[in-house]
């Protein structure tokens with residue numbers, strides 16, 4: 001039997017417990033219905049998704065090769081594979097001994113899957129059973145479902161209850177909701193009011209309780225001064241945040257923010273980098289300084305455009 005024909009409830013953390021019977025039933029139904037299977041050859045009727053469908057192979061390179069699953073929301077929000085791969089390889093090369101990574105807001109598994117290619121244990125957390133189901137299905141397509149453990153729940157509650165604080169976590173990664181494509185309209189994206197489910201300060205504070213190594217994928221127009229302020233407030237005046245601008249083709253996809261000593265030595269990390277990434281400084285020093293450094297260290301381009 002193909003492994004994708006069956007699933008292991010053991011990889012859905014705590015879902016066997018009585019209190020999660022509703023979510024378990026929902027998951028069972030999704031599985032029976034083979035819900036959210038993407039037909040890569042059928043042009044989508046929904047015009048709001050069309051743009052993303054056109055670039056479907058940038059989301060998952062196995063699109064059209066393996067069975068992949070996306071809800072409507074995931075069409076907008078999955079991290080494109082080359083970006084997710086870059087992040088995973090960058091973290092791997094900065095944390096060569098790391099074992100366990102938590103992907104908070106794991107969505108359809110774009111990041112969890114790539115992280116699982118480089119780390120033995122990845123926890124994916126999401127408040128949507130549908131999205132956890134898609135992550136599991138997509139992880140099966142990539143053959144990494146055995147390295148991923150999925151936790152259902154609202155991050156605010158999980159964080160308040162100290163979930164993961166007693167697990168040895170080497171790094172927390174998160175690609176939180178940016179509030180839909182509307183984020184692009186703002187000149188500067190306010191990270192306290194614009195991010196969900198909580199602002200940058202509370203989000204970072206919670207993540208730092210789990211690991212001193214934290215990586216966030218944020219809008220390209222994020223307020224760097226805000227990042228700098230929050231970094232110093234939570235970690236002290238000498239603390240730094242490494243910011244990389246992620247560019248795919250000519251398009252700026254977003255920024256990657258790294259907190260944690262191992263990430264500051266990014267010439268080491270950049271050796272494994274796949275992507276055209278611009279470093280604009282660390283939220284403390286001048287941008288110019290950082291840009292120069294990035295030009296020296298990162299140069300491989302990704303071609304993102306695809307027709308039809």
Ligand SMILES: C[S@@+](CC[C@H](N)C(=O)[O-])C[C@H]1O[C@@H](n2cnc3c(N)ncnc32)[C@H](O)[C@@H]1O
Pocket residue numbers: 077078079080105106107108109110111112125126127128131153154155156175176177178196197
């Ligand atoms: C931008 S998507 C993440 C995409 C993911 N990195 C990927 O590549 O597929 C954000 C995810 O956060 C989840 N989410 C939103 N609010 C949440 C909350 N309060 N707790 C946990 N997950 C939440 C959504 O269900 C969605 O799947």
